[in-house]
Every structure is written in structure tokens, then in C-alpha cells.
Amino acid sequence: MDLQTKNATATVQLGEILGSKLKPGDVVLLDGDLGAGKTTFTKGIARGLGIKRPVKSPTFTLIREYQEGRYPLYHMDMYRLENGGSDELGLEEYFDGQGIVIVEWSQFIQSELPAEFLTIKLTKDPADDAQRTIIFEPTGTHYQQLTTAVLSAFHHD
Ligand code: ADP
Numbered sequence: 001m002d003l004q005t006k007n008a009t010a011t012v013q014l015g016e017i018l019g020s021k022l023k024p025g026d027v028v029l030l031d032g033d034l035g036a037g038k039t040t041f042t043k044g045i046a047r048g049l050g051i052k053r054p055v056k057s058p059t060f061t062l063i064r065e066y067q068e069g070r071y072p073l074y075h076m077d078m079y080r081l082e083n084g085g086s087d088e089l090g091l092e093e094y095f096d097g098q099g100i101v102i103v104e105w106s107q108f109i110q111s112e113l114p115a116e117f118l119t120i121k122l123t124k125d126p127a128d129d130a131q132r133t134i135i136f137e138p139t140g141t142h143y144q145q146l147t148t149a150v151l152s153a154f155h156h157d
Pocket residue numbers: 005006007008009011032033034035036037038039040041057104129130131132
């Protein structure tokens with residue numbers, strides 16, 4: 001299930017729809033190269049959760065927490081864990097908790113991921129700087145239903 005966004009605003013809008021439908025304990029993995037739009041998409045998710053504080057990239061802090069929305073949001077960027085070191089972060093507490101976890105560069109913590117999650121792949125369009133292809137790859141019934149709900153809401157916008 002994939003779609004295109006024409007600019008960053010549309011990617012934020014899609015994220016906002018997802019954020020408005022997320023439930024406690026949900027885990028979303030954002031795949032894509034540097035600059036693909038993973039953090040931009042997360043800004044929309046935060047907005048959909050009612051978070052007003054600006055979302056900044058957690059590249060250096062690894063995890064940023066936002067407590068003022070409908071549910072806690074944990075935004076992770078595991079890029080710096082390319083060579084390991086995730087065992088000291090206590091990640092299972094986040095994944096087993098009642099917050100919402102968004103992970104950029106989840107391939108570096110593959111062994112710590114839960115059984116089910118929603119993977120969203122973002123890719124740049126080589127012919128158009130502002131266009132992205134966004135692919136939803138849900139695992140399990142819950143994330144399949146969530147994907148259907150998000151995509152139908154986005155198309156009817
Ligand atoms: P990542 O977290 O994947 O490294 P960022 O979200 O930090 O990427 O950066 C994406 C950049 O691309 C931002 O500057 C954003 O404004 C720009 N951009 C242009 N078009 C889009 C689009 N359609 N969707 C998302 N971001 C876009």
C-alpha cells in the first residue's frame with residue numbers, strides 16, 4: 001500500500017492522520033535514507049497526538065520524549081548505533097510500555113524490536129526534489145487495520 005506526497009506539508013498531513021489514530025503501545029518504524037522525510041513525518045505524528053512543542057531530530061540524543069500529548073511519544077533515531085551499543089538504552093521498557101514509539105534507523109536495533117509493528121518506507125523521487133513515495137508495510141492485524149484507516153482518510157482529504 002503506497003502513495004506519493006508532493007511536498008513536506010503533505011507528508012506532515014499524512015503523519016498527522018496516523019498520529020490521530022495511534023493507540024498506546026503502538027510501534028512505528030520509519031525507513032529511508034538521510035533526508036527522506038522520516039523526521040518530517042514524525043512532526044505530523046506528534047501533531048496528530050496533540051503535541052504542540054516542536055519536534056526536533058533525536059540524532060544526537062537518540063531518544064526524545066514528549067509527554068504533553070494524548071499519549072507519551074518516544075521518538076528514536078538509532079543512526080548512531082550502527083556499531084552497536086543499544087543494550088544500554090533499556091529499549092524494551094519503551095516497546096513494552098504504554099507510550100507510542102517511532103523509530104528512525106531501526107535496522108540498527110533489529111534484535112530488540114517487538115514482534116509486530118508498522119513499517120513505513122519513505123523514498124525520494126529522483127526526478128522531483130519535493131516528491132516522496134511512502135509505503136506502508138504492516139505486520140499483524142492491528143497494524144493492517146491501522147494502515148487501511150490511515151490511507152482511506154488521506155485519500156478522502
Ligand atoms: P530524515 O529524518 O529522513 O533524515 P528529514 O525529515 O529530516 O529527513 O528531512 C527531509 C527534508 O526534505 C526536509 O527538509 C523536508 O522539508 C524536505 N522535503 C521536501 N519534500 C518533502 C516531502 N514530500 N516529504 C518530506 N520531506 C520533504
